[in-house]
Amino acid sequence: MKYPKWIIAVSVSACCTLSWAANRSQQLDSDGSADSYTTESRGEILPEVRVENGKEYLYWPGWNQSKNRKLQVRRERTTHPDAQWWPHAGLGIFMHWGIVSEFEPTGEAWAGRWTPDREKQGEFHPQQEIWDAAKTFNPVNYDPEKWMAGAKRAGFKYAVLTTKHHDGYALWDSDWALMGVRQYLDGRDLVEPFVKACRNNGLKVGFYYSGMDWYFDRDYMNFSFDPNRKMNFKGEWVKTLPKRPSKRWAAYQEYNAHQVKELIHKFDPDIWWGDGGHGMSVEEIRKLRPGIVCNNRDPGSGDHATAEGFGMSDPKFIKPIIENGWWWEVNSIIQKGSWHYDARMGEEIYPSDEVLRKFAEARCMGGNLLANIGPRPDGTYQDQVWRLFDDMELWMKTNEESVFGINGGGPWPEKCNVPITCRDRIWYFHARDHEATEKNPVILKDCAAKPKSMTLLNTGDRIPFSYKNGTLSFFIPEKRKARNITDVVKVEFGSDFDPEPFLFKHW
Numbered sequence: 188m189k190y191p192k193w194i195i196a197v198s199v200s201a202c203c204t205l206s207w208a209a210n211r212s213q214q215l216d217s218d219g220s221a222d223s224y225t226t227e228s229r230g231e232i233l234p235e236v237r238v239e240n241g242k243e244y245l246y247w248p249g250w251n252q253s254k255n256r257k258l259q260v261r262r263e264r265t266t267h268p269d270a271q272w273w274p275h276a277g278l279g280i281f282m283h284w285g286i287v288s289e290f291e292p293t294g295e296a297w298a299g300r301w302t303p304d305r306e307k308q309g310e311f312h313p314q315q316e317i318w319d320a321a322k323t324f325n326p327v328n329y330d331p332e333k334w335m336a337g338a339k340r341a342g343f344k345y346a347v348l349t350t351k352h353h354d355g356y357a358l359w360d361s362d363w364a365l366m367g368v369r370q371y372l373d374g375r376d377l378v379e380p381f382v383k384a385c386r387n388n389g390l391k392v393g394f395y396y397s398g399m400d401w402y403f404d405r406d407y408m409n410f411s412f413d414p415n416r417k418m419n420f421k422g423e424w425v426k427t428l429p430k431r432p433s434k435r436w437a438a439y440q441e442y443n444a445h446q447v448k449e450l451i452h453k454f455d456p457d458i459w460w461g462d463g464g465h466g467m468s469v470e471e472i473r474k475l476r477p478g479i480v481c482n483n484r485d486p487g488s489g490d491h492a493t494a495e496g497f498g499m500s501d502p503k504f505i506k507p508i509i510e511n512g513w514w515w516e517v518n519s520i521i522q523k524g525s526w527h528y529d530a531r532m533g534e535e536i537y538p539s540d541e542v543l544r545k546f547a548e549a550r551c552m553g554g555n556l557l558a559n560i561g562p563r564p565d566g567t568y569q570d571q572v573w574r575l576f577d578d579m580e581l582w583m584k585t586n587e588e589s590v591f592g593i594n595g596g597g598p599w600p601e602k603c604n605v606p607i608t609c610r611d612r613i614w615y616f617h618a619r620d621h622e623a624t625e626k627n628p629v630i631l632k633d634c635a636a637k638p639k640s641m642t643l644l645n646t647g648d649r650i651p652f653s654y655k656n657g658t659l660s661f662f663i664p665e666k667r668k669a670r671n672i673t674d675v676v677k678v679e680f681g682s683d684f685d686p687e688p689f690l691f692k693h694w
């Protein structure tokens with residue numbers, strides 16, 4: 188491993204407690220990721236390496252414990268044959284949807300808490316106000332068949348829906364939830380039609396499930412970010428909060444476990460996407476559904492890492508994951524605002540070529556993209572989601588071979604200025620509008636052989652290239668550029684090229 192090893196002599200747990208205390212005030216960043224670490228000006232940021240049970244775990248100084256955990260996998264990943272589709276699927280759509288979408292002032296479950304700054308300025312919303320949104324949340328136009336048919340033609344292979352977010356509202360007709368569609372929508376199950384729609388359209392079914400349930404825990408929880416003050420769920424500053432009874436934790440676990448069992452028995456999901464705990468141990472979840480894929484958001488468990496936000500899927504954070512042989516996925520919002528629908532922030536979805544580029548970057552490093560949108564509270568997608576789907580559909584028609592069915596990734600960013608995906612001796616270069624131009628050509632250094640041919644996938648045109656002293660360079664003629672979707676150039680090497688060093692070893 189290339190990193191200097193500062194094996195931490197002090198006890199790991201003491202160290203974690205300290206770093207958590209130092210960072211607890213920065214819970215969420217503007218891109219929705221917890222406390223993202225993008226300070227490039229500080230130069231190269233080296234991870235600390237800790238060796239535990241013979242494995243190297245990398246910790247990023249400046250990140251809190253919870254964020255570091257999102258890049259760690261602490262168990263051998265599933266070898267079940269039914270789960271092996273996952274790294275090949277590559278592209279998932281994430282949907283944060285529920286009463287928070289209905290809560291007009293802000294599209295985030297952390298709304299009441301959101302940032303310490305907002306709290307300081309008195310700009311927070313008592314948690315109770317978010318729960319009150321359950322009284323009006325009524326998705327009259329909800330038609331997940333339409334959602335999933337759109338997602339399918341855009342190339343998505345799986346979908347993950349928030350069955351229960353931190354607010355505790357259950358989207359399925361639960362016998363066990365304290366609040367949800369049973370209490371507020373006459374038991375209208377919103378998960379069931381989603382599952383059906385996924386299956387009808389050939390998408391794998393993913394459940395996001397928050398092990399943290401603020402409604403269950405409301406009486407005992409401090410809703411303030413300031414550890415020296417206490418706020419109850421009504422938004423009142425209080426001297427003390429009721430002490431959690433000693434049996435409370437066991438009751439919490441039991442309550443979650445009933446819900447997990449219920450969801451798995453009723454719907455047989457392919458993916459368990461826990462957040463703040465899975466609600467049950469991975470072992471127990473696997474007893475219920477052996478071929479399920481679980482993320483790593485439960486201390487000590489999971490099949491894949493979950494980089495949160497594009498800041499965290501930077502190669503410097505991801506390469507160590509791959510070197511450890513782990514599967515990984517970046518989940519990021521691709522809409523302005525936050526995870527849920529945010530009326531105040533508008534309905535802007537990221538440019539299509541930006542989403543496709545981020546997708547290519549993830550594939551180049553053997554990861555998946557789980558792209559998050561927050562549907563409207565009435566159950567429809569924002570117009571721009573359809574724009575994105577249309578563009579992606581168009582892109583997939585000619586370019587999908589560059590992201591699915593691949594088995595390796597090129598040396599980006601060390602040797603090439605654009606991400607590369609590979610299938611043996613066929614390499615795919617992914618460029619945005621301002622890239623692969625005459626002024627800003629694609630350059631690949633230390634390229635071991637001269638390509639046999641080069642084609643622009645979108646049009647089938649041959650692309651001229653130069654190959655001198657091991658450096659390959661080319662650009663796409665202006666009039667051939669795709670503009671609002673990314674350009675993919677397919678490069679074929681001959682038998683004098685050894686693809687082996689670039690094949691994924693972690694799949």
Ligand code: GLC
Binds near residue numbers: 219220283297526
């Ligand atoms: C963070 C947020 C949570 C969101 C999740 C998605 O943990 O707290 O609201 O669901 O990211 O990764």
